[in-house]
Amino acid sequence: MKRVLIIGSGISGLSCAIRCAGYGIHATLISPYPSERAQSVMAAGGINAVTEECEEGDSVDSHIENTLRGGAYIGGKKAVSGLCGNAEEIIRYLESIGTVFTVGTDGRPYTRAFGGQTHKRTYFCGASTGKQIVSALVMEARRYEGIGLIERRMGLCFHSALIKDGACYGALVFDEKTRTIETVYSDCVVMAVGGQNSLFGKTTGSSLCDGYAAGRLFRQGAVLKNLEFIQYHPTTLETSQKRILISEAVRGEGGRLFYTEDGKRVYFMEDKYGPNGNLMTRDVVSREIYSASKEVFLDISFKDKQFIDSYLPEVRDICRKFRNIDISREPIPVAPSVHFFMGGLAVNLNHETNIRNLYAVGECASMYHGANRLGGNSLLAAIYSGNIAADDISGRESALKNVDFKDMADHANMELKGMLDSDSPFPVMYVRDMLAETMRKHLGIVRTEESLVKGIEDVEYDLSVSDRIKYDGSVSAYTNYSLKGILTLARAVLSCAKFRKESRGAHYRSDYPKESEEFGCATLISFDNGDYSIRSDKEGVYES
Amino acid sequence: MKVRILRCKTPDSDQYWEAFDYNGTTDISVAGLLEFLNYNDDIINDKGEKTTRIGWECSCLQGVCGACAMVINDVPALACETFIKDLKGEEIVLRPLRKFPVIHDLMVDRSMIQENLKSADIYIGEYKPGKKKEHALQYNAAKCLKCGLCLEVCPNYTNGNTFYGALFANDCYLVATRNAEKAKTIRKVYGEHFGRGCSKALSCMDVCPVNISTLASMAKLNRG
Ligand SMILES: Cc1cc2nc3c(=O)[nH]c(=O)nc-3n(C[C@H](O)[C@H](O)[C@H](O)COP(=O)(O)OP(=O)(O)OC[C@H]3O[C@@H](n4cnc5c(N)ncnc54)[C@H](O)[C@@H]3O)c2cc1C
Numbered sequence: 001m002k003r004v005l006i007i008g009s010g011i012s013g014l015s016c017a018i019r020c021a022g023y024g025i026h027a028t029l030i031s032p033y034p035s036e037r038a039q040s041v042m043a044a045g046g047i048n049a050v051t052e053e054c055e056e057g058d059s060v061d062s063h064i065e066n067t068l069r070g071g072a073y074i075g076g077k078k079a080v081s082g083l084c085g086n087a088e089e090i091i092r093y094l095e096s097i098g099t100v101f102t103v104g105t106d107g108r109p110y111t112r113a114f115g116g117q118t119h120k121r122t123y124f125c126g127a128s129t130g131k132q133i134v135s136a137l138v139m140e141a142r143r144y145e146g147i148g149l150i151e152r153r154m155g156l157c158f159h160s161a162l163i164k165d166g167a168c169y170g171a172l173v174f175d176e177k178t179r180t181i182e183t184v185y186s187d188c189v190v191m192a193v194g195g196q197n198s199l200f201g202k203t204t205g206s207s208l209c210d211g212y213a214a215g216r217l218f219r220q221g222a223v224l225k226n227l228e229f230i231q232y233h234p235t236t237l238e239t240s241q242k243r244i245l246i247s248e249a250v251r252g253e254g255g256r257l258f259y260t261e262d263g264k265r266v267y268f269m270e271d272k273y274g275p276n277g278n279l280m281t282r283d284v285v286s287r288e289i290y291s292a293s294k295e296v297f298l299d300i301s302f303k304d305k306q307f308i309d310s311y312l313p314e315v316r317d318i319c320r321k322f323r324n325i326d327i328s329r330e331p332i333p334v335a336p337s338v339h340f341f342m343g344g345l346a347v348n349l350n351h352e353t354n355i356r357n358l359y360a361v362g363e364c365a366s367m368y369h370g371a372n373r374l375g376g377n378s379l380l381a382a383i384y385s386g387n388i389a390a391d392d393i394s395g396r397e398s399a400l401k402n403v404d405f406k407d408m409a410d411h412a413n414m415e416l417k418g419m420l421d422s423d424s425p426f427p428v429m430y431v432r433d434m435l436a437e438t439m440r441k442h443l444g445i446v447r448t449e450e451s452l453v454k455g456i457e458d459v460e461y462d463l464s465v466s467d468r469i470k471y472d473g474s475v476s477a478y479t480n481y482s483l484k485g486i487l488t489l490a491r492a493v494l495s496c497a498k499f500r501k502e503s504r505g506a507h508y509r510s511d512y513p514k515e516s517e518e519f520g521c522a523t524l525i526s527f528d529n530g531d532y533s534i535r536s537d538k539e540g541v542y543e544s
Numbered sequence: 545m546k547v548r549i550l551r552c553k554t555p556d557s558d559q560y561w562e563a564f565d566y567n568g569t570t571d572i573s574v575a576g577l578l579e580f581l582n583y584n585d586d587i588i589n590d591k592g593e594k595t596t597r598i599g600w601e602c603s604c605l606q607g608v609c610g611a612c613a614m615v616i617n618d619v620p621a622l623a624c625e626t627f628i629k630d631l632k633g634e635e636i637v638l639r640p641l642r643k644f645p646v647i648h649d650l651m652v653d654r655s656m657i658q659e660n661l662k663s664a665d666i667y668i669g670e671y672k673p674g675k676k677k678e679h680a681l682q683y684n685a686a687k688c689l690k691c692g693l694c695l696e697v698c699p700n701y702t703n704g705n706t707f708y709g710a711l712f713a714n715d716c717y718l719v720a721t722r723n724a725e726k727a728k729t730i731r732k733v734y735g736e737h738f739g740r741g742c743s744k745a746l747s748c749m750d751v752c753p754v755n756i757s758t759l760a761s762m763a764k765l766n767r768g
């Protein structure tokens with residue numbers, strides 16, 4: 001294996017590139033902007049691991065069990081065991097490259113409690129864990145850049161994969177500056193493009209995660225999995241520009257949820273689930289807030305100011321800057337909002353998709369989290385999946401021989417030119433806004449058949465409009481050509497939610513409120529000549 | 545209220561001013577304002593003419609990714625955490641950062657930031673801390689957004705020159721303290737690309753959105 005093309009430079013893409021470089025494989029890392037702009041820098045609360053210094057009574061087995069239970073038992077046991085079993089090594093690695101973890105007086109990293117876990121096992125860097133990890137990984141990538149093993153190319157967006165007879169040989173990438181499509185050949189392609197935020201307009205995350213690549217690859221034959229599982233984070237703060245995440249770290253450090261009734265505070269999570277009620281899994285907390293139908297607050301003001309300044313400075317700053325709330329004096333008004341996508345590209349244990357030599361890592365791959373992700377497990381998964389894919393790639397023979405995708409590239413360039421030379425009466429952003437409205441309405445915390453059917457009809461209409469949009473000159477060329485992929489993915493997500501006639505984890509159907517054994521496995525969807533074919537992964541092909 | 549924006553269609557076309565009317569709430573950030581102006585199907589300027597959507601860069605919308613750095617009423621700042629109610633004057637004037645080539649409207653090409661760090665080979669390598677524990681300073685230095693605001697205000701920074709600016713000094717500090725064995729070599733490149741060129745105007749610290757103390761980084765690196 002000689003050359004790997006990695007699309008996306010968040011934590012998973014960086015990890016994969018560094019690990020590949022460690023094997024002497026040349027990695028080209030492509031993204032529209034540098035890693036500092038990726039959603040990974042927004043990760044706040046921490047990363048889970050059971051290590052030698054773990055809390056008394058904790059074990060890797062219990063991390064595995066918590067993860068499987070949190071995911072309502074449809075995450076694969078083998079995959080989850082690999083993830084949790086390697087967590088200590090990952091923390092040690094991050095320490096070894098200089099990540100600035102929060103440490104105790106003995107200089108050793110601290111842990112805090114996170115939702116859905118029996119023990120304190122979340123390592124953290126203040127409330128900017130993702131940012132601190134990105135800073136360390138970028139430096140490490142730069143080290144390999146210096147010796148020519150990593151090349152970081154910015155200003156480029158994914159267009160499509162070069163696929164022939166079920167195998168991938170590279171990708172077409174679009175350069176917004178020159179407005180041309182370039183062919184990049186490689187022995188393997190690793191998708192590390194993050195979540196599907198744009199389907200919902202705005203989420204707690206980055207606007208750079210739009211789901212286009214997953215939608216496009218789906219149209220090119222890639223299987224997608226568990227799309228119906230969308231995590232609503234229970235504690236987000238309304239601001240004039242979006243709902244901003246209030247990290248689970250606040251509840252991890254003792255924060256309490258309440259609403260007011262007859263002038264009295266009701267600590268509804270503690271009343272229903274006991275003293276640790278505030279740290280139930282996110283799907284449960286979000287549903288409880290939803291069904292409370294009252295304004296809910298998160299209170300940490302009983303902790304002294306010095307504690308807040310030391311452990312939650314970023315949360316303090318967000319509340320002050322965006323809402324003028326002093327969290328050391330008053331509670332934070334919170335409500336659930338779309339936060340994380342458990343679904344994505346279906347991959348095997350080595351993170352390869354159904355298309356040979358095409359891998360997917362990080363949030364764009366569906367693995368480990370089942371029907372609901374535990375806080376602190378996705379940073380871990382982003383690094384672990386990047387590593388696993390690199391390990392597998394290192395053992396591969398180079399496949400690039402006499403492949404030629406010139407016709408495909410010429411066609412794509414011609415299509416692009418035709419698009420740029422035309423003008424369309426439909427504004428792309430209008431369609432994107434309509435889509436977001438549809439998704440928020442029909443894929444909320446509580447779903448029904450009737451509503452999902454309506455959602456599918458709406459997206460079908462958007463798709464038909466998208467065919468009529470030639471080019472909307474008021475937005476970038478990427479925003480134009482990505483529309484169809486995004487809409488296709490949305491249609492697939494709604495279809496999967498309709499298919500799963502039960503309630504499990506983050507997928508709650510009021511018309512099927514119970515868990516059903518029949519659906520006790522992953523949902524798979526593929527695009528067959530315009531049809532969206534859905535099935536249950538009963539044989540456990542993708543997760544075992 | 546008038547919003548005047550210095551715009552530009554493509555990297556090689558001329559810049560031009562275009563104004564818009566805004567009568568909404570002032571309890572909104574400049575990012576929120578740009579989204580508001582861009583929201584309608586037809587974008588109309590203050591002369592009632594149809595125009596194109598305003599190009600600007602954003603990712604996180606909460607001040608942690610550095611994408612939305614621009615010059616707001618002559619002050620370099622992040623659009624997503626600068627609120628209109630805090631701005632002085634009757635007008636809002638937005639322009640792209642001046643120290644970098646413009647790509648489109650308020651978007652600039654900041655690749656030189658990465659290029660400079662790459663050419664000076666700035667990386668920690670292995671965590672080998674020195675005796676002194678400076679956790680808070682290191683934590684803050686590692687929060688650098690690579691937004692370029694410090695370079696925008698710096699009287700000594702020019703894109704493409706050998707003086708690399710405050711963000712470079714802070715990265716050097718991080719490397720020198722996280723890996724004490726590299727301190728000596730890092731000090732050398734720090735001197736070459738920062739120490740010698742810095743006239744200590746320190747305006748970089750006033751604009752840094754994550755409050756990195758470049759002065760502290762300099763003190764540690766100069767002391768040797
Ligand atoms: C506010 C917030 C807080 C969080 N806190 C935590 C936490 O405390 N602990 C935890 O474990 N997890 C947390 N998460 C989740 C976690 O941050 C993400 O799941 C993880 O960082 C994803 O990393 P990634 O590398 O897969 O993707 P990202 O970091 O999203 O990177 C995606 C990359 O792909 C690029 N890209 C996207 N589309 C294209 C395209 N078409 N062409 C080319 N490039 C493209 C992007 O520009 C970017 O470089 C949080 C998430 C959010 C939003």
Ligand code: SF4
Pocket residue numbers: 610687688689690691692693694695710711714748751752753754755756
């Ligand atoms: S030092 Fe501050 S101003 Fe300069 S790039 Fe970093 S975050 Fe931006």
Ligand code: FES
Pocket residue numbers: 601602603604605606607608609610611612613622623624625
């Ligand atoms: S959009 Fe990220 S800092 Fe403003």
